[in-house]
Amino acid sequence: MPDAVLYPGSARAGSTPTFFWRNLALQSFVWLASLLIIGVFLWLLGDILWRGASRVDWEFLISVPKSAGRSGGIAPIIVSTVLILVVAIAVAFPLGLATAALLSEYARQGGAKVRGVGLSLDVLAGVPSIVFGLFGNAFFCVWMGLGFSILSGGLTLACMILPIVIRTAESGLRMVPDEWRLGAAALGVSRSTTIVRILIPAAAPALVAGLMLGIGRAMAETAALIFTSGYVDRMPRSVFDSGRAISVHIYDLTMNVAGGDPNAYGSALVLIALLIVINSAALWLANRALDRKPSRS
Amino acid sequence: MNTPFVGDLVPDSKTGEAFTLGPLVTGPPCCEPVPKIRVESLSLSYGQNEVLRNISLDIYGGCITALIGPSGCGKTSLLSSINRLTDLVPGCQVQGRILREGGDIHAPGVDVHALRRDVGMIFQRPNPFPLSIRRNLALPLREHGLRNAREIDDRIERSLKDVGLWDEISDRLDAPAQALSGGQQQRLCIARALVLEPSVLLMDEPCSALDPISSAVVEDLVESLRGRYTVVIVTHNLAQARRIANYAAFFWVKDRAGTLVEFDHCKRLFESPRDERTAAYVSGARG
Numbered sequence: 001m002p003d004a005v006l007y008p009g010s011a012r013a014g015s016t017p018t019f020f021w022r023n024l025a026l027q028s029f030v031w032l033a034s035l036l037i038i039g040v041f042l043w044l045l046g047d048i049l050w051r052g053a054s055r056v057d058w059e060f061l062i063s064v065p066k067s068a069g070r071s072g073g074i075a076p077i078i079v080s081t082v083l084i085l086v087v088a089i090a091v092a093f094p095l096g097l098a099t100a101a102l103l104s105e106y107a108r109q110g111g112a113k114v115r116g117v118g119l120s121l122d123v124l125a126g127v128p129s130i131v132f133g134l135f136g137n138a139f140f141c142v143w144m145g146l147g148f149s150i151l152s153g154g155l156t157l158a159c160m161i162l163p164i165v166i167r168t169a170e171s172g173l174r175m176v177p178d179e180w181r182l183g184a185a186a187l188g189v190s191r192s193t194t195i196v197r198i199l200i201p202a203a204a205p206a207l208v209a210g211l212m213l214g215i216g217r218a219m220a221e222t223a224a225l226i227f228t229s230g231y232v233d234r235m236p237r238s239v240f241d242s243g244r245a246i247s248v249h250i251y252d253l254t255m256n257v258a259g260g261d262p263n264a265y266g267s268a269l270v271l272i273a274l275l276i277v278i279n280s281a282a283l284w285l286a287n288r289a290l291d292r293k294p295s296r297s
Numbered sequence: 298m299n300t301p302f303v304g305d306l307v308p309d310s311k312t313g314e315a316f317t318l319g320p321l322v323t324g325p326p327c328c329e330p331v332p333k334i335r336v337e338s339l340s341l342s343y344g345q346n347e348v349l350r351n352i353s354l355d356i357y358g359g360c361i362t363a364l365i366g367p368s369g370c371g372k373t374s375l376l377s378s379i380n381r382l383t384d385l386v387p388g389c390q391v392q393g394r395i396l397r398e399g400g401d402i403h404a405p406g407v408d409v410h411a412l413r414r415d416v417g418m419i420f421q422r423p424n425p426f427p428l429s430i431r432r433n434l435a436l437p438l439r440e441h442g443l444r445n446a447r448e449i450d451d452r453i454e455r456s457l458k459d460v461g462l463w464d465e466i467s468d469r470l471d472a473p474a475q476a477l478s479g480g481q482q483q484r485l486c487i488a489r490a491l492v493l494e495p496s497v498l499l500m501d502e503p504c505s506a507l508d509p510i511s512s513a514v515v516e517d518l519v520e521s522l523r524g525r526y527t528v529v530i531v532t533h534n535l536a537q538a539r540r541i542a543n544y545a546a547f548f549w550v551k552d553r554a555g556t557l558v559e560f561d562h563c564k565r566l567f568e569s570p571r572d573e574r575t576a577a578y579v580s581g582a583r584g
Contacts (some may be wrong), residue, residue, distance in 0.1 A: 098348075108387060179424040183486070187350055187437040187493065188413035197436060202427050 034117065048268050055266030065233050068257045069249065074267055076235035080150060080243025081219070081274075084229055087154025087239060088161060088218050093211060095158070096165030101195050103166070104173040124162035132160045137227035148242040153229025160224055161214035168213060172206020173199055208286040215278055216269040224245040246271050305523065333358035333527045334379060339393035342372050348374045350554040352393070354546055356497075361519070361528040363563065366578070371555025372531045373549075375497045379529065380416040381409055397497075404495035411492030414441055414559060416497040417490030422506045425489070430466060433474045434492050441493060442480065450529035455494040460484040460518055476500035480511025484518060498522065500530040504537065516541060535579060539567050547575045 014138050059073060066072030107113045107157065136156025184194040200207070222245070223229045230242035231252065231295030244252075250267050332355040341349040346400045349371040356362050364372040374383065377537035381402060383389045402412055414437075426433050434453045443449055455472075457463040462484050466477070474485055483503060490498060500519065504512040522528055522540045532538050536546055542563040547570075549558045557576045559566060570576040 038391055054469070156505050177424075179420060179422060180426055182382065183420065183426065185385055186380060186413055187440070187489065188410040189440045190410065193436075193440050194341035198428070220475040 018160065031054065044270070048265055048272065050270035051262065052265035052267075055262055056267075056269050060266055062268070064265075065249075067177045068260070069233065069253050069263055070257060070259050071263070073261055074246070074263075076233055076248045077244050077246050077267070078270070078274075080229070080236050081246045083150045083236060083239055083243060084154045084157060084225070085215065085218055088157035089211065089215065091155060091158035092161050092214060094167050096162055096210070096214075097169050097200070097207065099162075099166045100169035100173055103170045105199070119266055120164045121166055124159075125167070128223075129160060129221055130251065132156055132223040133227040135159070136224060141228060146240070146255065148230035148232075150229050150236055150239040150241060150243045152225050153243070153245065154239070155226045156224050157218045160221065161217050164217065165210045165214045166247060168210025169203070169207050170204035172210070175206065176202045180279065186224045207285040208282050212279055215282070216275060219275055219278075220247055223246070226251075245271060246274075307503045312315065330355070330360075330476075332356065333397070334529075335394075335547045336375070336379075337394040337396065339375070339378065339391065341371065341383065341389065341391050343390075344388040347439055347554040350551075350556050352555075352557045354560055356527060356529055357544060358496075358527050360543040361523050361525045361530060361541055362543035362544040363544065364529065364546050364548065365533070365538050366529045366555070367550065368533075369555075370548040370550045372548055373501050374555070376501055376529060376531055377418070379497070379499055380413050380418055380420065382413075384409065400416055410436075410441075413446075415495050416491050416499060417493065417495040417497065419483070419490060419500040419503045421460060421486055421502040423479060423486050425477070425482050425485050427473070427475060429471045430474045430477070430485065431470040437489060437493055452458065452492050454486040459491055460488040461514070462488060478511065480507050480514055483507060483511070483515055485524060488517075489516065493578050497529070500535060505533065524569040535567075539563060547578065548573075549574050549578075559573060 061073060061078065062075050063073035063077055065074060103114055103117060107117075133156065133256065136152060136159070140146050140152035140155050141148060144152075146155075180198050181194060184198055187190075210215035225245045225248050229245060229248075231244055231248065232242040233244045233249070234241075236243040246267055250264050250271070253267070334356040336352055336354040336356070339349060339352040340347065341375050352371075352375060364375065366372055377383050378391055379402075381574060383391060391403060395403065397412075397416075400407070426436065427480075428436070431453060434456065438449050438452060443452070454467075455461060457467070462481060465481065466472075474482065477485060483506075487503070503519065504515050507515060516537055519528060519530065523541075523543070530538075530542065543559070545563040545566040545568060546560040546561060547558045548555050550556075559572045561571075566575065567579050570579060574583070
C-alpha cells in the first residue's frame with residue numbers, strides 16, 4: 001500500500017469509518033459543486049445557441065431593427081455598443097493607469113493618500129450600477145448638458161469600471177520587481193521615464209487583464225445605460241446622439257416587447273460572441289507582451 | 298593611514314589586450330592616494346534602526362577599494378549612500394558628509410541625476426531591464442540627453458567592447474537582454490553603467506549571484522577597470538578582495554550599528570592587521 005506510506009492520513013482514513021465517510025462526503029461535494037457550475041454554464045450557453053443561432057445571420061448583423069425589434073437586425077445597436085465601449089475605455093484606461101502609477105510609484109505606502117484613494121475605490125467598486133446610472137444622468141446628461149447620448153453613457157461606464165482598471169493596474173505595477181526601479185534610479189533615470197519605458201511595459205499583461213475585466217463589465221451593463229445613453233434604436237450619427245446598447249436591447253425585447261424573445265436570443269448570442277472576440281484579442285495582446293520578456297524560461 | 302605602501306599598488310596589466318580603449322591603466326596612478334570621495338563622520342539609520350555609526354573614509358581615485366565584513370554591518374548602505382540611492386528608502390536618515398569634487402553630495406541643490414550619472418552602481422543580482430540589449434544601453438543615454446543615433450550606437454559598441462561582450466552578442470543586439478546568461482547579464486549591467494562614462498563605480502557583491510566561471514570573468518573585468526575608474530566594491534569573498542583591491546575597509550557590528558574597524562592598504566590589512574577583530578575575520582577565525 002504505497003498510498004499509506006506516502007500519506008499516513010489516508011491510511012487512517014481508510015481504517016476508521018468516520019474519516020472515510022467524512023472524506024467521501026467532502027470529495028463528493030467538491031465534485032458536485034464543480035459539475036453544477038459547469039452544468040449551469042453549458043445550459044445557459046446551449047440555450048442561447050439553440051434559440052439564437054437560427055436568428056443570427058449576416059442580414060441580422062447589418063440591417064436595422066423593425067417593429068420595435070421583433071424583426072429586422074441589430075446593426076445600429078452594435079455600432080452604439082462599440083461607440084459606448086470606445087468612449088468608456090478611452091477615458092477609463094489613461095485615467096486608471098495614471099491613478100495606478102500615483103498609488104504604486106509616487107505616493108508613500110500606507111500614507112493618507114494611498115489609504116484615502118484606496119477606500120474610495122473600494123466603495124466605488126461596490127456601488128450598484130443603477131446608482132451609477134442615476135449619477136450619470138444627473139451629472140453628464142443634465143448638469144453637463146450632454147443629454148441622452150453615447151457620450152454620457154460611455155462616461156458613466158468609465159466611472160463604473162475605473163475601480164477595476166485602477167486596482168488591477170496598481171497590483172500589476174506593484175508586482176514589477178524593485179531591482180528595475182533601483183537599477184534605473186542608479187543610472188540617473190527619472191521616475192517618469194522609468195514608469196513609461198520600463199514599468200508599464202513590464203506590467204502590460206496585468207494592464208490588459210484589467211482592461212478585459214472592465215470591458216466585460218461595461219458590455220454587460222444595462223442599468224447604468226438606460227438613464228444615460230438611452231433607448232433610441234436608430235443608427236447614431238455621432239457620440240452626441242442617443243444610442244441603444246446591446247444589453248439594453250436584450251432587456252427591452254424580453255421585458256417590453258411582446259414577441260421579441262427570438263431576436264433577444266439572437267442579440268444575446270452576438271453579445272457573447274463579441275465578448276469572446278474582445279477577450280481573445282486582449283489575451284493575444286497580453287501573450288505577445290509576455291513573449292517579449294522571456295523571463296519565464 | 299596615508300603612508301605609501303608601494304608593494305601591492307602597482308597596477309596589474311595582464312588583462313590589457315581584450316579591451317579597446319588603449320591602455321587601460323591610465324589616469325592617476327593609484328599608488329598616489331588622491332581622495333576622490335571623502336566620507337566624513339557618516340551615520341545612517343533607517344527609522345530608529347542605526348545601521349552605520351561615524352564612518353570616516355577616503356576613497357582614492359583610480360583605485361579599487363573593497364568593503365569587507367560580516368552581513369548586516371552596513372556595507373551596502375554605505376555604498377548606496379555614495380550615489381544617494383538611500384534617498385529612495387523611506388525613513389532613511391543620513392548624517393555627516395560625503396565630499397565629492399569638494400562639495401557635499403547631500404547639500405541642497407545637488408543634481409542627483411548628474412551625481413548618479415557620474416557614480417554608477419552594479420547590483421548583486423544582474424538587473425537588465427526587460428528590453429532588448431540595445432535598448433538597455435540606449436535608455437540611459439537618451440535619458441541624459443544624447444539624441445544622435447550614430448553617437449548612441451558608437452557608445453553602445455564601445456561599452457560592450459569594454460566589458461568583453463561585443464564579440465559574444467554583437468549579432469543579436471535586438472534580442473531580449475534577459476535571454477543572456479547570468480554572467481553576460483551582469484557584464485551588460487556593467488556596460489550599462491559604463492555607457493554613461495562615469496568616474497566612480499559602486500559594486501555590491503557583483504559576483505556573488507554568478508557561477509564560478511562567470512564570476513571569474515566579471516572579476517577580471519572589475520580588475521581591468523582599475524585606473525580608469527574609481528571602484529568601490531562590497532564583497533564577502535575575501536580571496537577576491539585580496540586579489541583585486543588596492544585598499545580594504547573592514548566593518549564590524551558594534552552596539553548593533555556598523556562601524557569601520559580598520560582601513561588600510563589591502564595587502565597590509567590582510568597580512569598584518571592592527572585590530573584583533575580584523576585579524577580574526579581575515580584569517581577565518583570569526584565572522
